[in-house]
Amino acid sequence: MVKTASPPLPPFGLLVERHGAELHAYARRLVDGDADDVLQDALLKALRAYPRLEHGRHLRAWLFRVVTTCAIDHVNRRRRRREVVVDAVPEVPEPPPSDGATFDGLLDGIPEGARRALVLRYVHDLPYSQVAARLGCSPEAARQRVSMAVRSLRERLR
Numbered sequence: 001m002v003k004t005a006s007p008p009l010p011p012f013g014l015l016v017e018r019h020g021a022e023l024h025a026y027a028r029r030l031v032d033g034d035a036d037d038v039l040q041d042a043l044l045k046a047l048r049a050y051p052r053l054e055h056g057r058h059l060r061a062w063l064f065r066v067v068t069t070c071a072i073d074h075v076n077r078r079r080r081r082r083e084v085v086v087d088a089v090p091e092v093p094e095p096p097p098s099d100g101a102t103f104d105g106l107l108d109g110i111p112e113g114a115r116r117a118l119v120l121r122y123v124h125d126l127p128y129s130q131v132a133a134r135l136g137c138s139p140e141a142a143r144q145r146v147s148m149a150v151r152s153l154r155e156r157l158r
């Protein structure tokens with residue numbers, strides 16, 4: 001069996017001259033408006049990898065594969081980004097008018113154990129295990145007391 005020599009690698013610029021237009025058309029079919037960015041990214045990646053190629057066979061197919069990979073990466077980045085273009089910033093609703101109620105006033109009517117659990121958890125920022133230790137109950141009971149206090153506050157603020 002006779003071993004044939006691999007074709008040498010042509011200069012990269014010559015390769016881009018030969019296939020640049022069809023690569024651009026292909027990128028346009030894949031990503032439409034972002035074809036220039038995808039093609040530029042693909043050619044940079046190809047240029048960096050070019051010296052490591054072992055032979056000059058199937059260079060056109062290799063370039064198409066690089067463009068395909070860059071187009072897939074580009075589409076995936078766009079999906080993750082999910083930017084929403086809006087004409088105007090949405091308005092944030094005004095908080096309900098205050099009738100002069102204070103935080104302590106809001107807590108009136110909530111049972112003492114639930115009120116203390118709520119204050120320890122959200123004012124003093126203690127974890128449930130420490131809230132439970134201060135109240136002399138289990139962490140589950142502390143969660144339940146805080147939950148009851150929050151439900152009461154929500155009902156009161158409606």
